[in-house]
Amino acid sequence: xxxxxxxxxxxDGSCFYPEGSISIYDIQYTTDQGQYCYESVHDQxxxxxxxxxxxxxxxxxxxxxxEYPVYYLYSGIYVHSFSSALPxxxxxxxxxATINExxxxxxxxxxxxxxxxxxxxxxxPTDITTGDxxxxxxxxxxxxxxxxxxxxxxxxxxxxxxGEWYVDDGSGPVMINDKIFDGADWPDPSLGQEYTSIVGVxxxxxxxxxxxxxxxxDIDLCPTCPVADAGDDQLVAPGTAExxxxxSGSYD
Numbered sequence: 001x002x003x004x005x006x007x008x009x010x011x012d013g014s015c016f017y018p019e020g021s022i023s024i025y026d027i028q029y030t031t032d033q034g035q036y037c038y039e040s041v042h043d044q045x046x047x048x049x050x051x052x053x054x055x056x057x058x059x060x061x062x063x064x065x066x067e068y069p070v071y072y073l074y075s076g077i078y079v080h081s082f083s084s085a086l087p088x089x090x091x092x093x094x095x096x097a098t099i100n101e102x103x104x105x106x107x108x109x110x111x112x113x114x115x116x117x118x119x120x121x122x123x124x125p126t127d128i129t130t131g132d133x134x135x136x137x138x139x140x141x142x143x144x145x146x147x148x149x150x151x152x153x154x155x156x157x158x159x160x161x162x163g164e165w166y167v168d169d170g171s172g173p174v175m176i177n178d179k180i181f182d183g184a185d186w187p188d189p190s191l192g193q194e195y196t197s198i199v200g201v202x203x204x205x206x207x208x209x210x211x212x213x214x215x216x217x218d219i220d221l222c223p224t225c226p227v228a229d230a231g232d233d234q235l236v237a238p239g240t241a242e243x244x245x246x247x248s249g250s251y252d
């Protein structure tokens with residue numbers, strides 16, 4: 001049951017059983033924008049589905065599944081607060097859970113177990129434009145929770161206090177977010193910094209899509225583009241006669 005309680009001593013008749021098997025595509029696909037941003041028609045239903053693990057949160061019991069290569073779009077989904085040991089990256093699993101809309105992010109909740117169908121699988125990122133994720137659009141919904149890649153993007157908004165920054169490949173800006181980043185050196189790029197490519201899963205929160213890189217290897221700095229780095233911030237007292245900036249980190 002999707003609402004199974006391992007501490008219950010008897011069956012009170014409230015168990016919520018799966019309606020059958022369903023593809024992630026059929027969970028996600030809709031052309032109706034709905035109340036907010038393309039909610040699943042299967043919201044609050046219990047189903048069994050399968051997919052390959054593409055990303056995991058480094059500390060919380062959350063991960064992402066994707067069907068591949070069966071479906072090209074509408075093939076990713078977010079699994080929230082899984083209540084047992086997590087699968088590993090590249091495992092194709094089958095699990096039963098409740099489909100839930102969290103402010104228009106389609107997710108699976110109440111998942112407690114899974115079976116492994118295969119392991120060592122790799123998912124090729126889907127190439128998109130940054131503009132595909134600008135605003136609530138069908139293009140954005142089609143890749144929600146999928147592993148995607150943007151190319152040749154320039155930083156248009158520097159990092160804020162939450163580590164969020166925006167890039168644009170000329171088609172519209174999209175946020176880059178460290179929500180699931182597993183590493184110590186999250187980039188803090190300057191305006192105009194260029195990236196050859198950025199890979200990550202697509203999130204939807206606070207009424208906008210964003211890209212969540214998993215590790216540093218997902219972020220490819222343009223090797224031939226100029227980088228301006230004046231060194232660490234300095235506190236300069238009024239009346240200081242000379243200030244020396246260290247530009248050794250800059251290159252053309």
